[in-house]
Amino acid sequence: MNRRKKLTIYSMLCSSFVVSACQTPPSAETDREVIRIGHLPITHAAPLYFLDANQDDYFDGGAEVELVRFSSWIELMDALNAGRIDGASVLFELAMKAKERGIGLHAAALGHREGNAVITGNEIDDLAELKGESVAIPHTLSAHHLLLDEMLERAGVPYDAVDVVEMPPAEMPAALGEGQVASYIVAEPFGALGVQNGVGEVEYQSQDFCPDNCLCCALVLRDDFADANPEFADKFVESYAAAGKEAGDPTEQAIETHQAYLDVDDNVLEQSLGWISYDDLRIREEEYDYLQNKLTEMDLIDEPPDYSEFVNDEIVRDMDMDGESR
The missing domain is CATH 3.40.190.10 (Periplasmic binding protein-like II)
Structure with missing residues (x-):
């Protein structure tokens, strides 16, 4: 697929x-x-x-x-x-x-x-409950997408069973708290932010899946x-x-x-x-x-x-x- x-x-x-x-040229006032x-x-x-x-x-x-x-x-x-x-x-x-x-x-x-946490909403007790739900990652081409694939495979959840959405990292904790997504995988500090704000918990860390890193x-x-x-x-x-x-x-x-x-x-x-x-x-x-x-x-x-x-x-x-x- x-x-x-x-x-x-x-x-x-x-x-x-x-x-x-980005289009501003370097300053000409310095050598x-x-x-x-x-x-x-x-x-x-x-x-x-x-x-x-x-x-x-x-x-x-x-x-x-x-x-x-x-x-x-x-x-x-x-x-x-x-x-x-x-x-x-x-x-x-x-x-x-x-x-x-x-x-x-x-x-x-x-x-x-390291420093890539899989965060799930507080209502998720089993990863099978992600079926039919949205999971946010920062980009298709990211370690977070790879981690999502590994997580779903480990949980026996088909990749097609979840709706994978790309989302800017800073928006993910709020999206989880508002129920727009059921889980997200992201760079720090946004994993910790979701935990500290009480909207989610750590399901996995990246070292749980990958050899060394x-x-x-x-x-x-x-x-x-x-x-x-x-x-x-x-x-x-x-x-x-x-x-x-x-x-x-x-x-x-x-x-x-x-x-x-x-x-x-x-x-x-x-x-x-x-x-x-x-x-x-x-x-x-x-x-x-x-x-x-x-x-x-x-x-x-x-x-x-x-x-x-x-x-x-x-x-x-x-x-x-x-x-x-x-």
């Missing part, structure tokens, strides 16, 4: 503010090198937040990371594919599809490990930017990985940095960060192979790029556990 024909599109509206922001990186406001992009907050420490004032915030993956990928941004923290599967279609991209690091979000760069700015691109990736170490540090200062980019309260953030890790952002080939095979099995990608074609995480692999280059 072709999953691509099964989905109901919940929301594809673009924000005119975000689109216009500093600038890299423009897209992201959604989720904990999976946290290494970018810590890099942005402390970028003068990483680049000594000689370069600048400009974060461009989007409200949906559709908006972000339009900007990335068109070259309006130089890279992004993006769903791994979406980037693979863009690569398959000929967009010059490569994955340089993961955004995180379900590859979810990755840092990808456009090849044209990296080719034109090799030293800056390498320094950016190195700094990104080092910032990831800070993102996973449960200090008061780290919590304040997360909250500066995510509009959630302490309890939500504490629970969310308890589900996610930023310690190891390498992209292992065996994990990628699992993802590649699963996407093909679900008929989501026809010819997914091979690991050697798409992944270039040499910078991250060459960093030791202290975040210093060897």
